Amino acid sequence: MPKVILIGEKIYYSVLLEAASNSNERLTVSLENTSFSNFKCYRIIPISDWYSEANKHKVSLEFIPDALFALKRLTDNRFSFDIEQGGEKVQLFMEMEGISAGKHNVDIKLSSLKNNGGVYNLSFPVEVVKDNSSDFKTNSIIFNNINLQSGKYVVDTWKEVGFTHLQVNYIPTVYFNSNGDPQSSIISNSSNSTGFRNTAYPWLKDGGSILLFWESNYDKVALLKDGGYLKPFTAPWYKAYKFILEEQFRLLKELYPHVSKDNIIVYVADELKSVDIENKKFTVNQLRDFSVFLEDELSEFKTLVTYGYQSDVASVDLLTGIDIKVPHVNLPVSNILLNKTIKPTDIYKELNIENKWMYSVERGRFSSLESFRFNPMIAVAHGYKGYSWYAFTDHAGSTWYATDLNRLDYSMYYNSEPNNPIYSYWSSRMGTNEYLTSSLRLKSIEKGLLNASILENILSKKDSLIKKSTL
Numbered sequence: 189m190p191k192v193i194l195i196g197e198k199i200y201y202s203v204l205l206e207a208a209s210n211s212n213e214r215l216t217v218s219l220e221n222t223s224f225s226n227f228k229c230y231r232i233i234p235i236s237d238w239y240s241e242a243n244k245h246k247v248s249l250e251f252i253p254d255a256l257f258a259l260k261r262l263t264d265n266r267f268s269f270d271i272e273q274g275g276e277k278v279q280l281f282m283e284m285e286g287i288s289a290g291k292h293n294v295d296i297k298l299s300s301l302k303n304n305g306g307v308y309n310l311s312f313p314v315e316v317v318k319d320n321s322s323d324f325k326t327n328s329i330i331f332n333n334i335n336l337q338s339g340k341y342v343v344d345t346w347k348e349v350g351f352t353h354l355q356v357n358y359i360p361t362v363y364f365n366s367n368g369d370p371q372s373s374i375i376s377n378s379s380n381s382t383g384f385r386n387t388a389y390p391w392l393k394d395g396g397s398i399l400l401f402w403e404s405n406y407d408k409v410a411l412l413k414d415g416g417y418l419k420p421f422t423a424p425w426y427k428a429y430k431f432i433l434e435e436q437f438r439l440l441k442e443l444y445p446h447v448s449k450d451n452i453i454v455y456v457a458d459e460l461k462s463v464d465i466e467n468k469k470f471t472v473n474q475l476r477d478f479s480v481f482l483e484d485e486l487s488e489f490k491t492l493v494t495y496g497y498q499s500d501v502a503s504v505d506l507l508t509g510i511d512i513k514v515p516h517v518n519l520p521v522s523n524i525l526l527n528k529t530i531k532p533t534d535i536y537k538e539l540n541i542e543n544k545w546m547y548s549v550e551r552g553r554f555s556s557l558e559s560f561r562f563n564p565m566i567a568v569a570h571g572y573k574g575y576s577w578y579a580f581t582d583h584a585g586s587t588w589y590a591t592d593l594n595r596l597d598y599s600m601y602y603n604s605e606p607n608n609p610i611y612s613y614w615s616s617r618m619g620t621n622e623y624l625t626s627s628l629r630l631k632s633i634e635k636g637l638l639n640a641s642i643l644e645n646i647l648s649k650k651d652s653l654i655k656k657s658t659l
Contacts, residue, residue, distance in 0.1 A: 190291060190313035197638065198283045199224075199294070199314060200631060202232070205278045207271045213300055217259065217280065218266040220295040223316070224284040229267040230256035232279040232628065233614060237554050238590040238597065252553040255588075255602050256281055256626040260619040269618065281628070286316035324645040326564060327545060327574030328637055329353040329399060332582040332598075341623060343390045349630055350637035352574075354391045355399045355455065358383035360436050363413040368424030370431050371413045374439065384436075392440060392447050399492060400433075401455040406470060406478075421474045426481050433486060449488045456482070456510065459496035461503055476507050483509030494547060514545040514574070545574030552596050553629075560632035564640035568647065575640060577633070600630050 193199050207213075219227040234251035259267035259280075271278065282296065296310040328351045346354075361378035363371040375381055388398050402409060410418035410428035418425040433454075440447050457475050482491055492512040495503050504513055546567045550559065564575040583599035585592025588610040602625035605611045615621050 190315045192315045192317060193286050194642075195286055195289060195316055195318055198226075198285050198634070200635075201282045201294070201296070201310075201312070203280050203282075203310065205280065205298075207274055207276045207278070212272060212274070214268055214270050216262065216266055216268045216297075216299045217282070218263075218297050218299070219284060220265075220297050221292065223286065223288055223290070223292040224294060225287045227265045227284045228282065229259045230281045230626070231259060231269060231614075231618065232281050233257050235553055235588065235602075235610075236590045238552055238595075250554075253279065254553045254627045254629060256628065256631070257614050257618050258620045258622050258625075272617075281631075283631070286314065289316050289318050291315045324641045324648070325350065325352055326568060326637055326640040326644055327352050327576075328564070328633075329355060329545075329547070329574070329576040330580045331355050331547070331576060332579035340390055343394055343396075345624060345626075347394060347396065349634045350641070351396075351576075353397045353399055353453070353576075354387065355401050356384060356388045357401050357405075358387065359402050359405060359409055360384050360432055361411060362428070362432055362435070364410045364418060364424070364428045364431075365413060366418070366424060368410065368418060368427030368431075370428070370435075374432075374435055389440075389443070392451060393444055395446070397451040397453060399453045399455040401458070403455065403457055404469065420470065421477055426485070430485055433489065450490065453490045453492050453512065454482055454486070455492050455494075456507065457493050459516075460493055460506055461496040472506055479507040479509055492545075512543050512545055512574075514547055514576075516547060516549065544572050545576070546572045547576045547578060549578045550598065550629075552598055553590070553627075555629060557628060557632040560629055561636040561639070564636040565643050568640045568644045573644075575637075600633070601625060601627055 217229050232253045233255040234253050237250045237252045259269045298308040330351050358380045360381045361375040406420040490511040493510050494514040567575040579598045583597040584595050587602040588608050
């Protein structure tokens, strides 16, 4: 039975090769038919895992197949790679897009360039169907974004995966007096304004939305002309905050007329809990006052709060007027402090909330690929309008090492790091130098978000589909 995909959807295929004992040769991989496009080929690179490296009692390290190092491209549909020693195992990962409706065979040819060596053909059936879900896209946030990941190439990569919202940490720089009156417009050449521009602008330009995550720096929002900052959550501070947000939107609107206030969301608080709430930098009373201010003075901008793993109904009610509520999905957990077990959907069982999203904290490279592929669909099936993961870019030191600074890396991809021996070895051997190296986790996320979007599309038409089936 053929695999069914939509027009424009990617199909993935992986093959494990084992070289002969005396093998030392160059191979090519090529796509042989024209019913598919955007053919790409990678070698799967196993990367050591933090959990096994951090466990001193383990005899050996675990290596997780995850990094996708691009093969050297010869033509649009042809790549090459080298086998350097006999018995070497090479796992390839290939992707392509269906471009015409109908039943087709995917034909892939592996050829040896050594002494007119052998040819190995791979073929499997695929049915490509018309895409009727393009108007639907399940919401998903790139959490923990950093300035390094900016520019058109990066934006195109993340949007190709299916993300819709980008977290932006930078606060545009404006000078104020002690009354909260602006003494300047946005200082365009400051480091913070530059960071905001480099991350937010490319994303908004191409139709994305951003989340303003300024919680950790609420005390540094309003810069005084004579030095220092306005005290957060005071009347002058609120006046300054409102000016920054509205002035930045005005500048964006002049540059990109299609941008609306719906594209800018205020990320009010992160991992809000009904217990230990006073451990946050700012108290829940301050955050509650802030949410009231946003509801009264800036209601045209949507607001969002994420809730920690100890969330319950009480935590959801801590702040008022929040438009998007995002609980942690890795539940149920036994919460000793609350002395109860919380299930994922219990948080909203007693509340009538239309726009609820979910997020999960994964285990770095050790995460199950199935959780990326299926959790978004499970969330949609329970009525959630978005799903995401923490944390998209979060890593310590090198993305290629498992235990930099003795902590877990959450990053979903690997950076170009010429001085890193792992990266430099594979870059030299493969003859490629990618700015970003993808991962199997990212590919699983791409499938998960697409499947969730398809399911959301189907559920939105449930009544009409039922009506048609009864005619």
